Amino acid sequence: MTSAKPRPLQAEREDPQGPPTARAIGRLIAHLKARYEDCLTGELVIPAREAIDTEFPSSLDGRLVGALRGRGIQRLYCHQLEAWESIGSGRHTVIVTPTASGKTLCYNLPVLQAVLEVNAKALYLFPTKALSQDQVAELAALNQTAALGVRSFTYDGDTPSDTRRAVRTGADIVVTNPDMLHQAILPHHTKWAQFFKSLKFVVIDELHTYRGVFGAHVANVLRRLRRIGRFYGVAPVFIFCSATIANPAQLASRLIGDEVRTIAGSGAPQGARHVLLWNPPVVNHELGIRASARSQTARIARLAVDRRLKTIVFAQSRLLVEVLTKYLKDALDGDPRRPPRVRAYRGGYLPSERRATERELREGLVDCVVATNALELGVDIGALDVCVLNGYPGTIAGTWQRLGRAGRRRHESLGVLVANSSPLDQYLVSHPDFFLGASPEHARIDPDQLLILFDHIRCAAFELPFKDGEQFGGADRRELLEYLQEAQVLHHEGNTWHWMTDSYPANSVSLRSVAEGNFLVIDITRGKKDVIAEVDYSSAALTLYEGAIYMMQARPWQVEQLDWIGRKAMVRETQADYYTTAIDYTRLKILECFEEAQNLHGRCVEGEVHLVRRVAGYKKVRYYTHENVGYGPVNLPDQEMHTTAVWWPIAAQVLDERFASRGQALEGLLGAAHALHFVAALLSMSEPRDLGRAVGNGDGSWSAGVQDDQRRIRGGLEQPTDLDGLGPRFNPSIFIYDNYPGGIGLAAPLFELRNKVIDKAAELVADCPCQHGCPACIGPILNPGTGASSHSPKQAALAILALLSQTEVPRR
């Protein structure tokens, strides 16, 4: 994708493989269409695009011109020139262009120019280590071509301690990740004084990955970085690169609290791209069960490899990568005398092994690679022809990033998205337009999330004492400083807040979670004491209770002892033929309403809620037959959480009019909540587990949920309650809440998008081909066989969504 690779990239050279590949792809598409018509739910064709390029700018340093020519680059694309000008004028800039459009040159040129001309320094931040190494290799190649003498180094956990000093004092460009910046660089900024004094540019690639909790943390790390910069008298220019999302400039400016200019519209050439949406055939119409996505994925990949097309398969988990690799190897690597055609690539492999696979891919020695998202970001693996996605990656931006792995430059390419049975996947395959229009995804962050902000105030106070009236993230944080003084962390003297405790706060702050407090899962089988996993605090109660079966890579361990205070679970390997699920009750209570909007039959509200979750026990479920083989008690403290939420109250009277019984109304509410939950995750660019859903009264007097394959109504926390007995207290709302203590800013955008959330949820349910509801739309339905009456849970959910909607929901 960029200049630093040995192959010429913008040079006008005909790809000898071009036309036959195009024909092979055409034949593959024709075959798929003819043979699997029922599975194809949509097709997109993005036509080929010619390059729009231009001369090198006259201000470009002669040495750089030489280096570019040496790499076979004679002209710049128009967006590269635009970036050059914007960055050159000192403006924070975000570059939004697709994969393989030469975006690294957008920032490397201004950075290298400044290094050559004024000895400037630059900091490159990548979300993962592998990317950092590619970047350094690339800079080194460019550097070598014209003997520029620019020193660039990675600085991460793998950097040996004796070279760290050399990096600190000698590097022009330091390539690292936000975690290292947070834990190792900023708290030791005095050791980096030389670097900070000349810091002119901060490059942040893969901007779209900085969202949610991670984004809020990184925004605060950048606040700290700018604060340290001020101490050394510098105000670096920030350069961002992002995949296509709806609001790149907004996200970038939230991250640094400053205006950011957008450069969109790539001038790079692009071969025609075909995208097929693939829904595995339904095998059980009653239950809406479909054929497994993984066998379909393997089949498509095999068809592509048979046609000599270089293929990449993306799977959602490490386990799935292994399973798919096995399927494909069984089919394609039968001959042991020949070198393997199929390779797996995922986290957990040794770096050397991953590098080797990357090299084999670049050199075209491997025909098919099966990967996790470890290959999604810009690791250089050269051009591929076909990309098969086993399941929707969770975001449209991520989907395009992965699809972009096939069809670099002038190649024609094919991408196939194979849906699994989750509601998100089902929604996407049935709505091809979702892909085509402008990206609907808004990446949001809330840098002022109280717990996250507080963590970083501590880190910042350690790095440099705060002065009275000093702003952090645009506001005076005196109240937090006073709190820290009371906690004997800071000492206020004169107008300054000094760090006065023996600790290193960055060590206890992880950028990937709201709060430290993860539980360690320790394997004590045969006298071992190995840490085999970490479970975050919020899910510990649901997965690590004593007696629980804890699964990893499909291997079962049983929890013998849970040390709640010490945050440890002792587990032992077991042969159990059952797994366990927690029986938990959630009670939700409205504390405060921030905003409210009327719709036809009710309201939509955003506000603060209080949740109490109790794990009362667990049940044992036998594999395959799913029969209950026993119960166990759990004795754990209640989990409490204050967070933000969006909810839709519906008056009992309206429900009583529309539904034959309150039971049916409740079924509708639960089904609608299920669909709303997944659509809300889709639109807010978060994971389904970042959100929670609940149905109940806002005063906490009763709540409903699905448990033990039964709908359960609970008054308070435990006692089952009868719906009709509630009388006028039957005043339900559907809640979609932010599943982090204090909220991470997901509720506000959901409130803004409230109508879209309702409409898309209604579409999801209405367009689902199942009869009475299925896991892909309203959640698993109970006793599908006995739904003899005219009542259909699916229709009930649609009726609820219609009540919440501004407009009438189209009925099938």
Place this chain on the structure above:
Amino acid sequence: MTLRAHLTKLQQQAGMAAPGSATPTDESPRASTLRQQLERLSLARQGQRRADARLDDEALARRLHGRCLVPGLIAVERCLPLGMAHGQSRLQQSAVAALQLFGAEHTGAEDAVFLDCETTGLSSGSGTLAFLLGLVQIAPQGLRVQQFLLTRFHAEPVLLAEASRALAGRQTLVTYNGKTFDRPLLASRYRLARLPDPLSCLTHVDLLHPTRRAFANHWSDCRLQTVEARLLGFLRSDDLPSAWVPQAWFNWMRDGATGELPRVLQHNRWDLLSLVALASALQRCYEDPVAHHASTVSTLRHRRDEGHAYRYLLANRTRLDHEALLELARLARRQNHWVLAVGIWEQLAAQKKHPQALEHLAKYYEHRKPDLPLALRFTRELAAIAPHSHGLRHREQRLLKKLAVQAVY
């Protein structure tokens, strides 16, 4: 709800402890009980604190027998006579001569400065500062001990400048573990105060390293207090434990509690004096490691003088441990004193089945004084105790082959 109450509540829900206290992951259980002790300690003192009003700097300086340089900084100076006892050792001018052994060749008596800091914590990074900086210089008239105590944060630049003044013109810096701790910490403080760092141009002798070289194999650890007990014969009485030092200063800063400050100064003074005494003691150890139960081989190798080492080992032959005996054999072999070398190896092989000795013997009898059956015997003895030794199988095969050839002729 106030912001504060809100924060506390969210922290509890997120499974966090209060900000000042330990997080479950980074503290050992022992450390947390220490912390609890500290908390109890500070609670116990509260009553006492309220009783006396906060001292001003002048009054505090008088109590500490020092003088107040500027508001926020107290200097305490002592002059101690040379030859004064420090445990079973003495504070002597020879301490400076010792430095020449450890990398500071041209240090004259008055060029060296011994330095030790008391800090607000053990973690590195810009949030930790040295609130007490102690220096010792050796003059003909005696040891000059200078201590600079910060009583307000704002006076830190003055403390640093005073330290610079005291260090001006000196050549050699002597510390214990200063290479990893004191010196980078002070460099960071000078940078934060935007002052030039006077330590960067000094030759730095960190006595931890020669101590480790001599005693790491003999002692459980090389902490300064271990050195005092095992080498200097010095036992501190009523010492403030290092771990309590920061808290003592915090108590003064927060509540004006002066109770522990004299003990902090005393603790630092002992560190400094031990540093001076250690320099002389180390010199003696390196001169005669056998007598001082130091690692003979590594201390001798440190001098890079094989002639001296050979003479020394030979003179002490009866008192050497295995490692030293092997070293003597090695040196003897290099000087072609094979009888001595073989004698030592055979002694070790016979007494202890020492693998290295067996290997040397096998080599010797294969190559030097061909006696192949004997070489094979030693090889097999070695195989019996260390079957995975390098090249063992090869040697055995080779010897068997050679023996077979011999048999033919």
